[in-house]
Amino acid sequence: MGATIAVNSEDKTTWDGGGNRPFGASYGKMMMWFFIVSDALTFSGFLAAYGLTRFKFIDSWPIADEVFTHFPFLHGVHAPMYYVALMTFILIFSSVTMVLAVDAGHQMKKKKVAWYMLLTIVGGLIFLGSQAWEWKNFIKGSYGAVQTTDGKILQFVKDDGHGAMHQIALADFVVDKHEDRVQHTRKNGLWNESEGTLPTYSVNEVVSAYKNNPDVLIRIEKMDLATKQKIVLSKEEGASYLLNAKQVVEGANLEVNEYGNPIFADFFFFITGFHGFHVFSGVLINIIIFFNVILGTYERRGHYEMVEKVGLYWHFVDLVWVFVFTFFYLV
16 A cells, blocks of 8 residues: 655655755755764764863863974974964865865866866865874874873973973983883783883983983973963972883873873874864865866766765865864864
């Protein structure tokens, strides 16, 4: 027994074999909107989890201005957030070129569509390369720190001569005594587990250098909520903390983080990596569409709707980055 649904075929409010268009949208464009909404909910969940976790560990959360300080070809220059801001501008500009490509498609201007699509692809590739470079610096680290047996991160600071404390690298005061250290592999490690790459310095070398440099102090990951600055210990307090030193930490990974709470690194890798996967997918799709434009596929179809659909996805990716940038770098 079949059911009959009466529809008004004159106002074009239902799809009929893909011909009629509710809300003035084709089937493919409507499905792209469904995908964008579902993906937006996924990113919203991730960012909400990040926000709640940060609020819970607010007094030990890394400060973005102290983490993302690198700029290409400017070695030794403290440039907090400059390169991240440039990355963001490039991605937003690629969204502008995508708008121009869609507009050129409405005017059936093949050469302009191809040109603006190419600029969008280049912008996406620059962003991906920049994000990979940021990951490399974050993983490698800038200063080095010491982790205690209870998981606390001890950073080293020095008076800059103007009454302010600035963080210094282990290489600035620790002398490598070339101690014989054995890296644990699956063969000689406990429970058949191997350890990561050995750090540049041993715990003993760091402790000895700290004692021999009276102007070097220790800063813990905890923040004074009144001053918004991390707490700097006295020389004696720092020495007592070093009694519980477990290992030297260089850089960040899923287990340790020289900048502070390791959960920050977990969220950073996961959310920026997930977004980077979306950008990478978008670049691949844009390349396919670009070659279709060159081959005249959409000219023969009589419209450039595929450019418009991929444009929706690209704008979504750019908008998501604005929120990721705000949560991780600005707030």
